Amino acid sequence: MNEDIGCKSCFQIDPIDRLPDEGARQRFEAIVDRAGDARSTWSPLDEEMRATRAELHRVETRRKQLILARTAGGPVADKEEAQIRDLNLQAAGFAEKLRCLIGREATAAARMRNCESLASRCRAFLARSGLQSGVRLTSIPQIALSEILGRDEPISEALKRLRLRLGELEADAHRIRSAPFPSEAKKQDAAVLIARLAERGAPSISAMIDDNAREIKWPLILQEHDLTAVVLGADTRVVGRASGQVPDVIGLLCWVLRDTLTEKVNELIDTNSDDAAALPADEREKLLTQIEADKLMTERKEAALVQAAQAAGEAIEHRDGISVLAALQLELVTQTL
Incomplete structure (x- = not known):
């Protein structure tokens, strides 16, 4: 309550x-x-x-x-x-x-x-x-127009220049996000995944040994299915979900053919990878973080120009999609405990 x-x-x-x-x-x-x-x-x-x-x-x-x-x-x-x-x-x-x-x-x-x-x-x-716990908003100083405008550059032209730069940053971010991952890293991921599935798919013979049972306990997995029922004589449908245990065929295959599957998956990775254009995950994250920082700084300059133009009575609005932090001249500060 x-x-x-x-x-x-x-x-x-x-x-x-x-x-x-x-x-x-x-x-x-x-x-x-x-x-x-x-x-x-x-x-x-x-x-x-x-x-x-x-x-x-x-x-x-x-x-x-x-x-x-x-x-x-x-x-x-x-x-x-x-x-x-x-x-x-x-x-x-x-x-x-x-x-x-x-x-x-x-x-x-x-x-x-x-x-x-x-x-x-x-x-x-x-x-x-x-x-958000541990986060607070704080104002930051306005960027001086002298730091944004070129010599004899009007605000309208500076805005075009900054918005062109924002488009370039978006294109850079798209290129980085679209870059493939290195094949060796994906081979390691595949090996870990197959090993996990093999462990899950191993049959249990403990009952045979401990209780003298005559059956092997094959691996099972829970599956969910969408259900749809049509009501005769009425233009309605009844939908629902059902779940039940089924044999873990994929897990069992990975247990039996772990090395073979790993080798075959590695061949697929080699066939479809492009290591010349690949970017590791850590480098990708570093580049995207830098682009976001550059984008926010560019948007802060853009917001300063728009605010100056509006104060002068010009009919200029903020760009659609501009960062709220830039428009309000704020930043998020993480508070240390």
Whole structure:
């Protein structure tokens, strides 16, 4: 009961209360405020676009009715001809207005989604960070623009340069994650796996020796199966799971043919491996860790430029997917016990 109460009260804590200082709170509130501003900018455009579509539909419907009456051969007064011409002009005007609104609405909607996504990710991050024991958030100093911008380089160009660098880092990380592992390491893994299966698959003859039994206890393994039953006369299905013990055929084979299987698996590894492009696990982890550190530092510079542009009144938003730590100018510090 006490654990449930504690967990419930933890979720009721306002995310802003988890921030380490007033500066971090102001940065978080600025992100939330921009999300609200983005929605308030998009909402009237969306409403106006819907209203314009409705007006265009009304005008085109009336115009079609008049044209249909004229085509049917009925008497058409000069007044109706004038109405058709007037409706043509109205329809063209509404269509042009709608075309402009669609472009403006799409831009506003993209900005709104971007800003609201960042605000949502900040809230989720702060909620998670409050549940991690031994970890605390702390603010870090803002990176000076003089350390980011080149000589006479505008913020917009610096942002392009940094975001290009982030793309390069992502490509490097993908290349490293996609690299194969060395064949020798995988042969060792295979040998350990086959040995484990062989140990599991060994039959037991202890009962024959100790109790004079006349049966060998063959290895068994628990298997689970998905079950589906169709109910006749009804458009429903009943699904479930069943489990039971079956002979451990793979384990028994590894026990009987351990050396042969190991040799055959090694041949498969040699056939499919590419040691020239391979990366050991420890080197792979080291490189990925360095890339993540470089990426975070680049994102911190990117966030500093965006914040400076926003403070100057420029319509520049954080990139979709930017690190919350970079956007809020924070870092996670592990507390030693």
